[in-house]
Amino acid sequence: MSAVHHIAFLKFKPGTPEVKAAEIISELGRLPRLIGGIRDFSIGANNSPQGLNQGYTHAFTMIFESAAARDAYLVHPAHLAFERLALPHVAAVAVVDYSPE
């Protein structure tokens, strides 16, 4: 089984209260304890000096033990509940998954 790196770049809507953004980040961080097959999770605010962030202000990485674990995560009730919490406050998102070559 090949690991899958699941990476999202996010931009919160203008006016999203800081406490709401913090709640969203915190709830996302709980998912690896609720859903199996996630080896690693990290998230943070953009600090690149390159100016190539295309408006995205945050990124997170989840490393799944397999594509099957990633697929199960996407439809897991805890993930769907997270999406219902987060998406109303997200202005833009880009997601790329890859299995390291």
Place this chain on the structure above:
Amino acid sequence: MSAVHHIAFLKFKPGTPEVKAAEIISELGRLPRLIGGIRDFSIGANNSPQGLNQGYTHAFTMIFESAAARDAYLVHPAHLAFERLALPHVAAVAVVDYSPE
């Protein structure tokens, strides 16, 4: 010192020969052996079923031991040489760096 995750989403220009894309990926993979302070490197082609990749076809992650190591990488001659090789074939790029919260 806080680690920095340096993540890029890439889209090659239409018509980029496969052998050229492979060369670019291979040369990027050499940088951690030429430039200090890179703890981990991985790259791959998008395999997300979510359809949120916004046109990006590849992603890579470099984990630097510190923001200073990331800053030194950005201006390192080996990185600049890589940019001269790659950028003519890159249609779009988004870069977000973060120190895990």
